[in-house]
Amino acid sequence: MSDVFISYVEEDTDIVEPIARGLTEAGYSCWHYTKDSIPGTSYLAQITAAIARAQVVLLVLSERTLDSFQVDKEISFAHESNKPFLPIVRDLAWSDFQRRQPTWRLAIGTTVAIPVPPGGVETIVPRVLEGLRRLRVQPGESENGAASRSVPELASRIGMVLAETDQSGERVSFQGGRYRVVRRLGEGGKGIAYLCHDTALGREVAVKVLKEDGLDVDGHARFQREIQSMARLAHPNVVTVYDVVQEGRRSFLVLEYLEGGDLDAAIAARPQRRLDVATVLGVGRDVARALEYLHGHGVIHRDVKPGNVWLTAALDAGAGAQAKLGDFGLALLGDGTRLTRVGMLVGSVAYLPPDVALGRPADHRSDLYMLGATLYEMATGRVPFPGDDPVRVIFQHVNDLPVPPRRFAPELPEPLEHLILRLLAKDPAQRPATAGDVARVLDEIGRSGGESVAASGPAAPEARAVRASTPEPRFAQPLIGRDRELALLRARVDAAARGEGGLVLVTGEAGIGKTRLALEVRAHARSLGCLWLEGRYPKEIRIPGQGWVEAIRGLLRTAAPATISRVVRDQCAPLLKFVPELADWIGPLPPPPPVSPEEERARLVEAFAGLFLAISREQPLVLFGDDLQWATSLDLLPALARRVESERLLLIAAYRDAELKEQPGLAKTLLTTQRERTVHNVTLRRLNEDEVAQLVAATLGEAASDKLARAVYQKTEGNPFFVGELVRYLTESGAVTLGDHGWEVPDAGLLQLPDSIKAVVGERLERLGDEAKRALTWAAVVGREFALAVLEDVADLDEDVLLEAMDRAVAARVLAPRPGLGQEVYAFVDNQMRDVLYDGIGPARRRRYHRKVAEAIERVHLRRLEEQYDALAHHFLEGNDLEKALEYALKAGERAYQAPSWAQARGHFETALELMDELPEDLERRAQVLERLADLDNVAGHQSTLHAEQALEAFTKLGDKRKAARMARLVGRAWNAGFAGVVDWPRVMEYMETGARLLADEPDSVEKASCLGGLTGALALGRLELDRALATGEAAVAVAERLGNVDEEAITCAHLGAVLVLRGDLDRAREYAERSWETAQRGHDLFSKAQVMYYPLWNWPWRHDRDDLTRWLERAVDYRSRYRVERYDRPIYGVKALLSALLGQPAAA
Structure with a gap:
């Protein structure tokens, strides 16, 4: 058949093909499989026959070959057939190969190998030919000793599986008939299982056909390595793998068959789906021991659940069933290799660890969480978080606490409940340290009859809370009555992931569920592979851009360094003052040029928008801003809304509409934003009575009686937060109990409901204990969010006591941990809780605390x-x-x-x-504050000159002529622009004259140029003193030129253009107007850029030039689209409307 059989892995094709060509040219016949070969019976038979009939096996060895299951089988069969080997090694020392593969070394039987030269394979063919001659292999002399063997026999010898099927395509046997199919056992996401009879050994086995769809070449190679590793595992509580066989790229496991079936079926067969305590302890102990063994060998199972736990016998009394952990289709070795598709969550959602759901690497503690979920189901007959919606179930794993098991199975020993809750801790560090610890605790619970048992490792906050009080219901409220809103938000996330971004405004009253809805969306976004960044604005202390800064810090904490380095560029420099950590990525920068406050604000908004857009181009981004009613500015919303239509970015902005109406500036920005077509609105309403009943039942884990649900609805009027707090109050106070028909009111006289949400919250806080309440009272003074280090400094509590208090508060959902920069940070879950604590502090004590x-x-x-x-x-x-x-x-x-x-x-x-x-007079400091307020009046367009006039008076008393003149200019500009209500020319002239007079004998300064420029406009328009206006303007331009101040030069040139129009000198007027425009583009003052737009207003009655007007219209549109400074919207719209009308475009006007 062939003289030479070449054994290799696909990655070494680059040297195999030149060798094969060289051998063919030398007269040898070669057999080697190629990328185009199609796996199948004939293909496998060809390999078998080719080895059997070849004179020699040419073996290409590399790092990749060492892990090849296929090459291992080929070497074994060639050795059995007494074939000589000619090894070729690349990137691998022959001595290293001999050390790492001693079995292969013995089979190959030679100590000589041909190395691949560093420069390539051109010189290797002669050396291969020389090697063949030394082995006395001549062309055309193939051996035929094995030719008479049947294909099935050869296949069996090499270890390949030849599928035998009936006419319907169903399997009837495996491996050349050795494993005869009795029946199909089932099919799952990872393969198909068959019960088979092993004809060679006369026993029943399970054969599992593994699904490897979606794996690339590297993934397939890793898969092969790992299933081989699994086959070497041996433990009484691990399903034995008898053999691993292959058919092309498809793998089969021959497994121990266990007659008791799987644990999932055993649970389903029991009344109420619950197992007795002894069985729960026994099965749990067996699975824990299996995990202890696997973890000790570097294997993470990643799919622990009842369906993967097998029983040696049925769980009947006295049967002595033993549990064994099987199904390693998702198993992960200690090197961190994953066998799943990129971006996909693996494992069964009902048992999914929250750390894995959040994208963190799985480790042994992930298996322990799944063991906890399995114990929970055995004990209660239900999974910790039931539901049909996978995304919602994932959300509950991440955010909710399960209903304590004893709520459904009161006979459970308390230590067993505590252990289960510890295993289900959200934080992996709070779970038991090892599976061995879990097995030991289960053993001791069984021996002690349910007495208290300690397990090593830190106690979870949830468990502490359970020991201290009546077990809590769910940690976060279930989402009820929000199907339409959730569908819209999910659809917008889906669209953003496709590159159709947008902005969703979510509004409603306090406690209506805005944040809760967003968290549900977060689970959906993460399941799609989106990056989720979020930020909140605190009520008490308002820091510029606080929410967006928090989101950026979230990026720096969670994103890969390579991603950060790609998105953080020099244009992020304006953000450095808010996020100093960005300096590590931007590097040293020159000092920024001085700009006006308006230009600085525009640059800051652009920096935020640019960074978030850059992030979304690396990975689809959902950006959530919460409590925007407390923000200092909402400028980012319209900036992003205009640019996200074709981006992978969704911005979700949540706010309370009632509070926002009290801030006209924010409300106006929001109104502007809503005009953009990429914006969608979601308004959350209160729940109706049926929805409240559903929420009560979902929160408690069981249905509630009609009387209870109606009473809760009437008291809360459908506010979800109030509902949740009231339900907690009722369960903890004992006013309701769990009966045969759900939650009931045993005594109508006990159902005394508090009148307000604050009363309910106060009751709950009291039950946390004195130390916790003391710590929380101090925390309420610090603020909605606080660093633990500050609380430690002021609370005067022992460190352990304080940490215990924090844990209890977190478990009771009073506090929630927050990400902090190098420190431990907490936040009150809701402002209502903080308010109750803060309001309970007397005035004198409150001042001391602050x-x-x-x-x-x-x-x-x-x-x-x-x-x-x-x-x-x-x-x-x-x-x-x-x-x-x-x-x-x-x-x-x-x-x-x-x-x-x-x-x-x-x-x-x-x-x-x-x-x-209230303090001793300090005129200089007062003048500085008044100056700042005057500047703020100016940039914000406030219709007031009070602060500027007071500052003018103060600076005059202090003898500071430049600052006094500047304030006079501001007052004059306010009256000139009509910001004070009307244009009052006498007042304009008064203040412009004052400013110019103060600096008449002073050296050149920006203030002098500004005052002369302002006086130029006032003289021309207010008094029509055109000659004086022209002279004053030219003097102002000269001062600005000497100073190199292009902003003042541009404004004064615009004034001179108007003066010359009024004088009838239209050509010079046009020259000054063009000069003003060109100069303004080099400056940083948005006011000067807007001011030059007024030229056409003065020019058009005397010079109707359509080309000229068109050019100015284009400039107006460009200015509006680039800067969008709210203060200048009205004049720019006016210019645009006038020019459009003059050009015969009434619709545009």
């Missing part, structure tokens, strides 16, 4: 104190330390102004003015 908190923040956050300016100003003010409060209010205001976050800066500076009224 002072202590402020001093603790100064100590704890010393190295990054600037991030705490807002908090320090707040706490020192509430603590009645006015001097300190003023110090930090000024620092916080300046930081917000530079951010820029104008609304927040205004609040701090106004607070500072009020504090100054």
